[in-house]
Amino acid sequence: MELILFTGRSGLWRVYSGGENSQEQTRLEMNNHLGRILVVDDEANQRSALGSVVTRWGYQVETASDGAEALVKLKDFDADVVITDLNMPNLDGKGLLGELQKLPSPPPAIVLTAFGNLETALETVHQLGAFWFIEKPLQPQALKMLVERALDRRRLATHAGRLERELASRGVLGDLIGESASMQETFAMLQQAAPTKATILITGESGTGKEIVARAIHQLSPRRSGPFLAVNCAAMPESLVESELFGHEKGAFTGAVERRAGCFELARGGTLLLDEIGDMPMNTQAKLLRILEDRRVRRLGSAHEIELDVRILVSTNKNLRDVIAKGTFREDLFFRLNVFEVHLPPLRERKEDIPLLVSELLSGLNRKHDCRVTEVSPEVLAIFDRYDWPGNVRELRNLLERAVILAGSGSVTPAYLPRGFAGRPEPPPRGPDAPVVLEPGMTVDEAERALIELTLRHTNNNRTRAAEILDISAKTLFNKLKEYGASE
Numbered sequence: 127m128e129l130i131l132f133t134g135r136s137g138l139w140r141v142y143s144g145g146e147n148s149q150e151q152t153r154l155e156m157n158n159h160l161g162r163i164l165v166v167d168d169e170a171n172q173r174s175a176l177g178s179v180v181t182r183w184g185y186q187v188e189t190a191s192d193g194a195e196a197l198v199k200l201k202d203f204d205a206d207v208v209i210t211d212l213n214m215p216n217l218d219g220k221g222l223l224g225e226l227q228k229l230p231s232p233p234p235a236i237v238l239t240a241f242g243n244l245e246t247a248l249e250t251v252h253q254l255g256a257f258w259f260i261e262k263p264l265q266p267q268a269l270k271m272l273v274e275r276a277l278d279r280r281r282l283a284t285h286a287g288r289l290e291r292e293l294a295s296r297g298v299l300g301d302l303i304g305e306s307a308s309m310q311e312t313f314a315m316l317q318q319a320a321p322t323k324a325t326i327l328i329t330g331e332s333g334t335g336k337e338i339v340a341r342a343i344h345q346l347s348p349r350r351s352g353p354f355l356a357v358n359c360a361a362m363p364e365s366l367v368e369s370e371l372f373g374h375e376k377g378a379f380t381g382a383v384e385r386r387a388g389c390f391e392l393a394r395g396g397t398l399l400l401d402e403i404g405d406m407p408m409n410t411q412a413k414l415l416r417i418l419e420d421r422r423v424r425r426l427g428s429a430h431e432i433e434l435d436v437r438i439l440v441s442t443n444k445n446l447r448d449v450i451a452k453g454t455f456r457e458d459l460f461f462r463l464n465v466f467e468v469h470l471p472p473l474r475e476r477k478e479d480i481p482l483l484v485s486e487l488l489s490g491l492n493r494k495h496d497c498r499v500t501e502v503s504p505e506v507l508a509i510f511d512r513y514d515w516p517g518n519v520r521e522l523r524n525l526l527e528r529a530v531i532l533a534g535s536g537s538v539t540p541a542y543l544p545r546g547f548a549g550r551p552e553p554p555p556r557g558p559d560a561p562v563v564l565e566p567g568m569t570v571d572e573a574e575r576a577l578i579e580l581t582l583r584h585t586n587n588n589r590t591r592a593a594e595i596l597d598i599s600a601k602t603l604f605n606k607l608k609e610y611g612a613s614e
Contacts (some may be wrong), residue, residue, distance in 0.1 A: 160184040161277045164203060166196045166210035166222065167238070176209065176264075183270060193217030197225055207257075207276045208235040209269075227255050230321040232348055234276040236269070238262060255348060301338045303486050306476040312339075312468060319466045320346035325418070327463050328441035330470030333520030336441040337401060339468060344397040349437055352396025357389050360405035367410050369426055378427025390423045390436055397437045403463070404444040404455060415459045473515040473522065480510050480522070487523055491530045498535040502526075505540050509547075575610055578603070 163185045167173040170191070177187045188203045190196035194217040196210070208226065212219035219237055226232040234257035257276045260269055302313070319326055320343045328336045337356055344354045362370055369379075373388030389398055400406070406414070417423050418438065422431040440463050449455040473480070484502050492499055502510075506529075515521055529542040578596065585591040593603040 161206040162186045164188050164205035164208045166190045168192055168214040193222030196222055205233045206280045207273055208233050210235055211238045223256055227348055234279050236272050302342055303483050304479040305482055306479050308471040308476055315468055324465045325463055326439050327467045331472050331518055332443045333518030334470040335519050340399040340439045349396050353393050354397050355389055355393040356399040356401055358401045360402040364407050367407055372423055373425040375425050375427035393436045395435055400440045402442055403440040404442040404446055404449050411456045411459050415462060418462050473518045477511055487526050491527050495531055497530050499530045499533050502538045506538055
């Protein structure tokens, strides 16, 4: 029989246990533990009592007197969950949580808080990534439930990480696909850098999948449950860039009729991608540099700064060193951003990935368009292998989407590729007696033009008669011919 008693406003613990087999039971439970729990508290009595209770629940327990000792213990004790007090000497609970978030796979943390510190506890959960908090004096069943839920999250994260590593070895990481040596190297770099807080510079030609890489980094990071926001710096008017990024107060400028949060605030707790950073105006670059250094942002028209809680990723299709040489990009900002560079190779340099890419893209396109295309023919794959893909993976996807829609089911053959693509012959010029030829892959506009030209030949170029046969107005026919460059 065992009696556990929790007393005192400060959460003082008293543990009374009895029964002849209690020690033996504890030993058996530790040998067959449900998980590893690290208990951190500066008060020896509470630390010991809490450790004893958690041990009797079937967990292997290690204890530490403050955050600094906890970090030392974690080097040899791979904790699944950390239970920590907030107020401690040397390194307190907040400091410990901050250090935990720097780990590649931080264990979920449950924060113990005294009565009246609820606001501090909530702030700790949201800003420092704690799993949850529990108030003193502790309720055993409430704590046990939190520990079980935290362990469930830990197991899911571990399982997801294992699956990601397995998929990466097979050529898939998130939405990234590639078995080539260059892509496997990229996958390895992402798996190393994603769990950290480092700013990552993603480079590569247009269409290589830089935003997909950014999303993969977000999903592999401790911030995966937070928002992901992508901002195209090249698509925003220069006059609105700072308002979009930093936000503004009501009346900050003409047209600012209400307060608006910027992208840095909207991505709070998550990840912000600054796409095409090479096109950011110089004035904004200076402000971005300061934000990266101070980790604070100020809305336009505001006198107050807001503490930053966002992971920043940047991408560009330009060589930033060339842009620096032209005087349109700050060298100091480049050095600040270039902590960890991930370069995406163009598709022409990894053509061995095309069959795998095609297979994955077909699956998604079939679902999107409710089609049943089963394969791409060897002839089409051979054409793809000869092509240099200036638009990279984006061009491949768009080409396949068109082919899937045209085919509907079965196999994608060369007939479903656009005329003139990668050496596919253009249609022969139409003579006066040439018939109308309709074939798979023709667009509606191409078929319409062929019918109009055939009708005009039939009427010896009598446009009025041709319009009557086609059941359209003479004006419509004239406009169509003008589009074809044959209005004379």
